[in-house]
Amino acid sequence: MRSIMVLNAKGGSGKSTVATNLASYYATQGNKVILVDLDPQASSLDWLKARPSGRSSISGINGALGQYRVPRNADYVIYDTPAAVRGAELNALLRRAQSIIIPVLPSPIDMRAATPFVQKVLDNNRVARKEARVALIANRCRENYNIYHQLDSYLRKVRKAPFISVLRETQNYVRAAERGLGVFELPPYAVRKDLDQWDPIIRWLKSKRSQPAA
Ligand SMILES: Nc1ncnc2c1ncn2[C@@H]1O[C@H](COP(=O)(O)OP(=O)(O)OP(=O)(O)O)[C@@H](O)[C@H]1O
Numbered sequence: 001m002r003s004i005m006v007l008n009a010k011g012g013s014g015k016s017t018v019a020t021n022l023a024s025y026y027a028t029q030g031n032k033v034i035l036v037d038l039d040p041q042a043s044s045l046d047w048l049k050a051r052p053s054g055r056s057s058i059s060g061i062n063g064a065l066g067q068y069r070v071p072r073n074a075d076y077v078i079y080d081t082p083a084a085v086r087g088a089e090l091n092a093l094l095r096r097a098q099s100i101i102i103p104v105l106p107s108p109i110d111m112r113a114a115t116p117f118v119q120k121v122l123d124n125n126r127v128a129r130k131e132a133r134v135a136l137i138a139n140r141c142r143e144n145y146n147i148y149h150q151l152d153s154y155l156r157k158v159r160k161a162p163f164i165s166v167l168r169e170t171q172n173y174v175r176a177a178e179r180g181l182g183v184f185e186l187p188p189y190a191v192r193k194d195l196d197q198w199d200p201i202i203r204w205l206k207s208k209r210s211q212p213a214a
C-alpha cells in the first residue's frame with residue numbers, strides 16, 4: 001500500500017486539487033484508491049460527491065472527525081490535509097505518509113511563507129531518517145511568469161527537497177473539479193500540457209526516491 005500526503009500550511013496552494021487529481025489518476029489506472037480528507041472543509045469529499053457513478057471508483061474517508069481506519073487492501077491512500085497544521089499535529093500527520101507533496105504558489109509572498117513550513121517538514125524525525133520522502137511542486141503558474149528565477153532562489157533555501165514539477169494555472173482544474181473528475185479524465189486534446197506536467201510527479205511517486213529508504 002502506498003500512502004501519499006499533500007501538505008502545506010498555506011491555504012489555497014492546491015492541496016485538494018493535487019490530492020483529488022492523484023486519486024483520479026490512480027483510480028483510472030485500475031487501483032483501489034482511498035481518499036482521506038483530514039480537512040473539516042471537506043473539499044475532497046465534496047469532490048467525491050460530485051463524481052459521476054460510471055467513473056473509476058474512489059472511496060472517501062472523513063478523517064477530520066478523529067479516529068478512522070484505512071482498509072488494508074487499498075493500493076493507494078491519498079491524504080488531503082487542512083491549512084495551518086503545525087507542531088505536534090504536523091508530526092502526527094507525517095507518521096501516516098510515505099510520500100509528501102508540498103504544492104507552493106509561485107509568488108514571492110507564498111514562497112517566503114512556505115519556507116519555514118518546508119523546513120519544519122524536513123526537520124521531522126521520520127523525514128530526516130528518509131522514512132518519509134518530500135517533494136515540492138509549483139502550482140498555478142502563469143505561462144509568462146518567470147517561475148524559474150523565483151524558484152531558483154527559493155529552492156536554494158530548501159534544497160533538501162526536490163522540486164519535481166510546475167503545474168500551470170488553467171480552468172481545466174476548475175472544470176474537472178466541478179464534475180468530480182481529475183484532468184486525467186478530461187478529453188486528452190484539452191489537457192495534453194497538463195498531463196505532461198503531471199508526468200514527473202507520477203514518475204517520482206513510482207520511483208524509489210519517493211519511498212522509505214530500505
Ligand atoms: N493549477 C490550477 N489552475 C487553476 N486553478 C487552480 C489550480 N490549482 C488550484 N486551483 C483552484 O484554486 C483554488 C484553491 O485550490 P485548492 O482548494 O486545491 O487549495 P487548498 O490548498 O486545498 O486550499 P485550502 O487550504 O483552503 O484547503 C480552488 O478553487 C482550485 O480550483
Ligand SMILES: [Mg+2]
Pocket residue numbers: 015016017039043080081
Ligand atoms: Mg483543501
